[in-house]
Amino acid sequence: MNQEVHIETYDAAWADQYAAEAMNICSALENAELLLEHIGSTAVPGLSAKPVVDMMLGVEKLCQIDEWKGQLEAIGYEEVHHPDMPERRFFRKGPRGAGTHHLHIYVYQSEAWNNQWLFREELRRSLAKRKDYERLKQTLARLYPHDRKRYTAAKAPFIQRTIKQAQRCRLP
Template identity: 40%
Template sequence: MEKPVVILSEYNPQWEDQFEYEKKKILEAVGDKVVGIEHIGSTSIRGLKAKPIIDILAGVRDLNVVSSLIAPLSEVDFEYVPKPELTDRSFFRKGLWGKGTCHLHICEMNSSEWVEKLLFRDYLRKFPGAAEEYALLKSELSSLYKNDRPAYTKQKEPFIKEIIEKASRTF
């Protein structure tokens, strides 16, 4: 299987519309089993370069409900991707492997997974200097790890953790 490459795109205002479209489809498919849904990741930060993949965070009351969401989400083209290393969230992809258009992360509402992803997004939205620093890091890493998306993602972790710590003291 071919490795997914890292290609960053300039910010596209249509990403917000794409999120709203996907949010509507997801909520129609799963009803009230999802109690919160947010646009996260770089495509949710105005002006930030990003891999053109819409990251969606969906909150549920109990992670055990996820098995009952697999079939309805497949009806709206989200494929469940088992990732045993993820213990506090479940992952779904829309689009072909390595060429997905959306990633859906399902976790429990107000869990650390939920809170940290929103802290990171909100901090970058509020502090453009931090978003610029992240953009520079992403550009450097996309050059270094163009053909190794897992390494690209792993190398961003220290920066992300630092921003989450700052955000938890700020908000």
């Protein structure tokens, strides 16, 4: 099923939506020690985005999620299996193609976790990168308005390049 790609102008309410949902998750997983981060374009002030709040949860082992699956389902999250991404577990809140929140679960401080964090921080830090990424997303949304998979795949080279540049800049 192809999903529509709709980019909206930055909305400061996205940060509030993240904070509210983070509290909801923490409340549902009350006995767990959690590290949650707001990631993706909605986490970057001034950046246009699909209006979906992306979050990442850091865990010691991905199998920990099996213990929490019922609690996440009780607050509206559905696990979506992505066998091509074994380094992550993924849950969506809301219907397919119209989800409101995405929860990406990684081993804390793993390469995948760090790359998500680096990309977000680089976009927050660099106005030029943020503008380049926004232009790319708008172009791709016009090229692939009903194909989210192609839209996402076409962003990958920019994302990987940005992460590699950020990694080089962090070296001593």
